[in-house]
Structure formats: structure tokens, C-alpha cells
Amino acid sequence: MLCAYLFEVKSVQNYLFAGGKLKDMVAASDLLDKLTESPLDAHLASVGLVEQGKKTKDLPLEEPSISANEVYFARKAGGAFYLVAASSEVDNIRILRQRWTLFVARLFPGAEFIDVIVENKPNVYEAISAGTERLLENRNMLAAKQLQSSPLVKRCSRTGQPAVNVGPNLIKKDEVVDKATELKRQYIRYLKTGDESTLTDKFCTDKSYAWPLHFERTEIDETKQGRTGDADVLFPFIKDESLVALVHIDGNGLGQLLRDLKNSVKDHPAKYLRVFRTFSDGLKIATQQAAAKATVDVLSKHAQVQGDKRVLPARPLVLGGDDLTLIIRADLALEFSYSFIQAFEQESKKFLSDLNTVLPKSSNELKHLTKLTAGGGILYQSPKKPFMHAHDLAEALCRQAKKWAHDCKEKRPISPSVLSLYRLQGGGIESLSSLRKLSVEVEVSEQESWQLSMPAYSVTEPVTDLPTIDQLRACIGFLHKQKAYDMPFTPTKLRQLYTLIATQSLVELKGQLARIDELYRKADTTNSGDLKDWCRLFDELTGVSCDRTLLLVSEKLPLTDTDKQYRASPVADVLMVNHVEQISQPSIAADVQQSKERKAEEMGA
Template sequence: MSTKFLYGASVQGIQGFIFQTNALREIAGASELVEQICTSRFAQALGKNITDLSEDRKAMVTAAGNIKYVFENEDDCKKLVREFPKVVMEFAPGITLSQAVIRIDDREVSPTDVNELEKRLRTQRNNPYNPIGLGLMAINRSRKSGLPTIRIDNEINKGKSHIDESLNAKKGNMINRICKAFFGDQFQLKKLPFEMEDITKSKGANYSWLAIIHADGNDMGAMIHKIAQESGTTLNYQNIFRDFSLALDKSTKEAAYAAYAEIAEKYKLDTSEKYAFRPVVIGGDDLTVICRADLAVDFTQLFLIKFEEKTVDNFKGLQIKALQNGLTACAGIAFIKDTYPFHYGYHLAEELCGHAKKEAKGKMQNNGLKPSCLMFHKVLDSFVESYPEIIKRELTASGIRLDFGPYYIHGTDTNKIDTLDTLNIFINEFDKNDGNAVKSNLRQWLSDLYKDKEQSEQKMERLISIGKKERIQGLKLASNKGIIANSKSPVFDWLTLISIKEGGN
């Protein structure tokens, strides 16, 4: 058996590259560039096309900024290691590639090899690199990035725009592979939004709220470890690892498409001039989407359901016991104004997703998987801080926490008060005749809770005494304690989603 070489590459600085500016065209262009690095550009570096790469059994992973490939020729491996970083940096200025190689003598790839490769890649990420295109000090620079200007555009209503190499690559990238996966065969380029207001105006001329959705699969590291334990022979492991990666990537894309298709039909989105969604990342177990705020919770709930279903279906052929129940995922939704710095909104969505994962960890399902759930938060001011700080400053009143989530797909208690379905039932109560009056009283109750707990209790007793019995029962407002469970109240979340639905006020 001949010597082999396990090559690994990891794209660094993806978030900073994609969210460098607040311009949707550039954000979307950057995400497409990152997707192409691991697919078409890597295939070209190997002297293949993208179809050949997808069928190549030596390609273990080529998605979500990660590459693992088995070389059988040392010279071919050396050539790629020498040339590929330059290809990537010229194709997507601002991106850095970490590389590592494991020599494998007279055997197949094993889980130990993959672990060692990941260890070396983490070490490589700490090594400094020399970025291209720094330029001299006395040179015109882009106002957005601070990098040297390569051209000046005269944009309508915006005046002169100084374009650097990175912005030029993002603006010029019109390959919409991510969008085609998300919108399906009916994708129309003319309906693709290139400005944030293109997304919001489908709701109304004065509507200005966006949602940034970030979803991530649960316990992926533990799942890969279980696959390694079950796979048996090392040859089997290499094949299963590859098939697992492809099936996971396929499941994420199919779940995103299926969720969008249902939302588009439910809300008649096909009649809009522009899409109300713009996918940013769809690959591996990751999903990042920008959409009109009022559609976000429904879409995310559907995506989490579809992700569970698609992973069950697509993992069947792998015949791995640990995968027979599929996978679950958690998500975070940040509601922001269309003028709010986008990278801060994305960071908040990522934090909310992490918070949901942490909370779900203590509520394992009978099948041994974390339950799928989501958290959301509406940015109300210009402060930029972590979610734990937001909880302390905004979401705690008189010892009562107002971050009631996460909200689960299937529920984790007998009353199922923590499910998205139950949340939607409560929200629908406010659409009835006296909904506005109840909403106004609950807003006042919240305001009083921040100031004086006893005063808030009196307000709630007053609401219960004068409110319509049917509505009081529907919202479970039998007493002040009726809307407080484990020192948490869902009222803030109710009012948040209602305001987003009505226009954000």
C-alpha cells in the first residue's frame, strides 16, 4: 500500500470578510466567494471541474470553509500547498487560508489522523501572514475598509465610492449558487434584493425591520466521535466521513429550501417585486439568512423541523446507529433596523444561538439528542454589548427575567408552554376584538414591573378584573403568577413579536 497524504485547509476570517460592510450586495457577494473557495476554486486547483470533485471519493469535506482531501501523490500535494493560498487571496482579498498535511504510511485514513490534522490547523491559525494589497501610506483608500483604492465609482444618490480589491471582488461576483440552493429552480435574478430596503419594503414603505437568522447543528463534535467509534475499519471511516459530510450539507440546503417554499406560499411572497429573504451562508450544518423581520420566527421554526426530518432521511444510507435519529439544531434571531451595523446584528444572532444551545443541553430528549429550539431579541438602542449584558440591563425587572426562551419545536414539559406552537397561540389572542386593550395593559404592566413590583401586581389584578374572561383565560392571566414561571415571564416576547408584526413600534 502506497504512502498517502491527508491535506486539510480552513478558511480564516470568514465573518469579518462577509460582514465587513453594511451593504447587502457586498455581504452576499462575499458569501458566494467563500462558498466557491471550497468548491469550484479548489476543484480548479486540482485540475478538475466541480462535478468531478463532488464524485471524487478522496474529497472527504469540501464545504463551509473546510477542506479535507486525500492525496496519493506527494508532488501533487506539495504543489497545492504552495499555490492554493495565493489563488484564494487573489480570488477573495481579505481571506486567509490555513493549511496542514498528515503523512499516512501504508494504511487508510483513521479518526486519529483527522484529529491530528485539526490540531495542526488550529496551530496554523495562530501564525501571522502577510496580506496582499496593503499599499503605501500616501495612497487613496476605501472609506469602508481602509484598504487601497483600485477604482472610484459614481453611485446614484451616493456620490463617489472608493473601491478596494476586496470590495471589487464582492461587487463583481454574480454567481448565485447559494441563492439557487435556497430559492430552488424558480430563482429569478431580477427579484434578488441588493439593498436592505429591498427586503423590508415588501411589507410596506415605512417598514424598516430586518431579522438576521443564524442556525447551527447540535453536538456535531460528539456526533463525529460516535461515527468514528462505529465505523470499524479505517477504510470504512474515510468513506463514511465523506458521505456524512455530503448528506449533512444536502440536508441543510433541502431544509432551507423547503422552509422558504412553505413561507413563500403562506405569505404570497411570489407576488412581491423583490425577495423578502437573502441567504448568506448555507453549508455544512450552518445557516445564516437575512429576511423581513415578521417572517423570521415562522421560517426558523420550519427550518428546524425540516432539518430534523431531512437528516433522518439522508442519513439512512450511512447505516450508522448514532445517526438513525438524525440531528437537531438551534437558532438565534436578531431583529434590527435596516440601518443598524450588520456585523453587530450577526454577532447577536450567533450569541442567541449559543444561548439556546446552552439552555437545551439540560433538556435532552429520549433519543439522546438536544431539542431543537430558538432564541430571539429585538435591538432597542445603540448600545453594543453581549447578550448576558443585555439580560442584566434590559431583560431583568424586579428580579423577574424577561428572556423567556428558548422556545422549543417539540416542548420539554407537560404544559408545553415553552414551545413555538404555544407562543403562536398566545400571539394570535391579540388579533381578537379586545386584543389592543389587553396589549396596552400588558405594556403598562411591564413598565410598572421595572419600577415597582407591587404596583405591577395591582395593575395585573386590575386587568384580570376588567378584561374579557375569554381573553384572560386564553393568555393564562388568572393571576400575576400566571405569567411568571421559574422567575421568568413571556410577556416581553409577546409584545416584541406583536410589534415586529405591526411595524416595529
């Protein structure tokens, strides 16, 4: 007979983004990433337990024979673990639970977690199944919290939690922090003594690169006293353009896939451990290799030199299972996400092939799955805005993209890879639907509304009713060309189109389209090719399939056809991405700087 102990940290984002300082988020992400590694091994050793089958290939193909003092892990990553042991070890498991939960509560003040112990089950399958059911029951239960302070105690202004006294080397003068922030600062100090971040190593192992810890120079700890390591480096913005993006990406249909895996071994419970570890470890490796490839292809090419360091323009926050969350310089967000998703699909093919070799022969549906896909959200914002809200919006964008992908799934075994984009400019804390309604939705009547931004973009393959990232990037590529300024479609002209659609100025809009139509007809040989290509690309974004461009037919509007699921235009997306990417384009960046200087001179005059 077997027993099992299942543990999960929940509400990770509350702990991760508390306070909003980049160095505190970095410390929190690293601490969570290391939680199930050496700390868990040390706690197992303290009760005389030893992990078996650390490598997936070392696991038996059938039900393992678990002896006294041995444990096997069905899951061990991302702040969660599922372990099984012989029933004779249940007392040691209870002691482990007491010590482990106390350790987590002290290391992660305010973080919430759930755990259960299951006893007297005949095999690994039934032990883990019973445990996961109880975890689901406990997930929405509120845990009692110890009173942390009296009402008169001073509070940390960034988190609202009780302040604590800390050493002068951990904070700046007059700064007030809570216990969780103090522990994060201690970890950052530990990193600076030369120890490496395990999370960033998953993205890049080249030690000639450094990762930023601060957005502004004023945030650098003046009392660092010559410490070295992953040091006090600034986020490598270009000049004074301090715009970042929070990227959140996770796999499509993983919940259903896990249920299918569970059903596939229901009649073959002896294969449970090997099948799930093969899947879990393979997914982790695929995600890490995709992140590493995107880092080489995108981030390393844009590293900036600061002293003797080459600083990468991003900072990872989460990389576990099928999840990726990172803060990145805004102009690189779309390119990095595109590269990561493409690599993730390719890497997933390899581990699914390995998974098929250990699946029961009856698992026909899973054997037809050749790759995994992902959905993501990119939220552009100022680094001074709260990242807790940004993460909520990025997750909402991810859900929005996945919903459209699922609706367009057609006969695919799994939804296609998709991305959704939004730029946060206001100061309010509102939901994504409210923000989109205020910024990109035009209410025409009670029955009809127009969206000036597409709900999602397909990444790697054409999808009915969804434009592709390649089409969006191609349109923006025209605007990045210097000769684009001699064409009817410039950022200024697009902004005029955007304004006319948003204000429903149909007469002026049709007049503008008519002028474009006239230019299209009279364009000289040199420019007509570019103009026709631009119009074709813009038509593809709106899903129009006709010989003449929709933009050049004055009786229609630059929106998707009414027989589509929605009426939308990519105008806002083209303008937004062009704006955030233009600063890294030398010719356009020069024009932007000259424009700023002219405005400054005019204001001075």
C-alpha cells in the same frame, strides 16, 4: 502510503459582513459558496490531479485503492476541503498548495485561512486525523500579513482598508472602496449579466422569483446600463416599516457526533471515507432541502411584485453543512425559522437511516440516533445597523439557546431544537449579556433578578423549564385578532404590565392583576372563553401548572416560580414579536397607520 492536504477558510464573518452593504454581503457569500467547486477543480487539473468518487454512492465501502493522479475528498464544502492522494503525488500537492493559497489570497483579500499537508500515512483515517489535529493547532496562530499601504494612503470609510482605483461602473460617484469590495462589486456585475447565484439556487430554483440586492433605492447603482439577471431589486419591505432580522441556525451536538463517528471507525479505518462522506453529503442535502421547504412555505407566499419580478423578502448569506444564516424581513423571521427547523429534523431522519447502513456494527450509540436537531438565534434590527455586530449577537443568541437546551436535555440522546430572540434598539456595540442586562433584566436584590424575556423557546417538542414557540405564537395570535381589543389583554395592557414589573411597582402591579381578576370573574359568556384561553396560554409560557392562572392570583407575579432555574416572564417577547409581526396583519396594520396619522395631526395642530 498516502498524503493529505487540508484547507479551511476561517473568520468567514469578517469577510462576509465587511462594509455592511447588502450587495457586498451577497457577493461575498456567493464567492465563498463557489470556492470549492469549479475553482478547486481547475486547480486540481492544473497539476494533473483528478477527483474520484464525486458521488458518495460511487465510493468503495472499504479503503479505496488510490492510484497516481487520483484524489479523494473526505470533505469538500463551505470554504473547506480535506483531500487524500497517493504519497507519490506529494510534489504535485505542494504545487497545488502554492497555487491555491495564492489564488485565495488574491480573490479574498483580508480573509484568513489555514492549511496543512500530511505525508506518509498508511490509510485515509490516519491521514485525515493527523491533518485535523494540526489544523486545530494552527487555528489560533496569527499569520503574518503583508503591509498593504503607507499611513498616508486614503482609506475606505466602511472597512478601514486602503482604497483602490476602480472603474466607474462598479461604484457610485465619490464612493471609496477597498480591494475586497472592488472584487465583490465585480462579482455582482457578473451576476447581472445573467449568471445565477449558486447559493440562492439552494433555496429556490424557480427563476420567476428574484432576490433583493439593496435595502434602499439610493443604494442602486445608477450606472447599471441596462444589465439584467438577478437585478437591482429592493428589499420588499411593507410600506415604511424597514425592520429586518438576522437568523443564524446550526445543528445541535454536531461536534460530539463527529467525534462519535470518528470513534466508530477507529477500529474499522477502511470505512472512514465512506462513513464521513455519507454523513457530510447527507447533512448538506438535509439542510438544503429544509431551506427550500421553508422558502416555499413562508417566503414565496410573501413575495412582492417589482416590475416583472416577484421579489422574495429575504437574502441568504450562508447555507453549508448544518449552518444557515440569512437576512429576512422581520415579520417572517420566526415563522421561517420554525419551518426550517421542523423540516431539518424530518430531512435528517432520512440521511441518518442511510448512514446507519454503512456504519460498523459496533456503533450502537449512533444507531440509536434517529434525527438531528438545531438551535438558533433571531436578532431583530434596523438594516442601517452594522451586520457584523448583528451576526455576533445572533451567534450569541444561538449559544444561549443551545445552553438551555443542553441543560434541559434530560434523557434525550441529543438536545431539543430551540430558538432565542432579541431586538437590538440601542446604538452601542455591546455583548448580548450586557444588552440583556440593560434592557430586560430587573435586579431585585443581590441574590435575585427578574428576566422580562425568556432565555429560549423549544421548537418541536415540550421541554421541562422551557416554553414552546407554539405557545408564544398562540399568545400573539390572540393579539392579532381584532376582537382582542375588547379584552383586558391588549398590547397596551401588556406594556403596562411590562413597565410595572421593570420598575418593581409591586403595589400598582398587584392592583392591575386584581382588576384583571375581577374582569375574569365578571366576563360575559362571549368574552370569557377568549380570556381564559389567553390566561392559560400565558401560564404555559411561564411554566405554571395550576387550575387558576398565575396572572389572576394577586399575591403572585407574572413570572416563573421561584423553584425554577430562573425567574422570567414572556411579556417582553410577546410584545416584541407582536410588534414586528403586526405590520403584515391587515387589520392591525390599518390601526397602526391610523394611529400614526392621528399623531401627525396632533403634532401639526
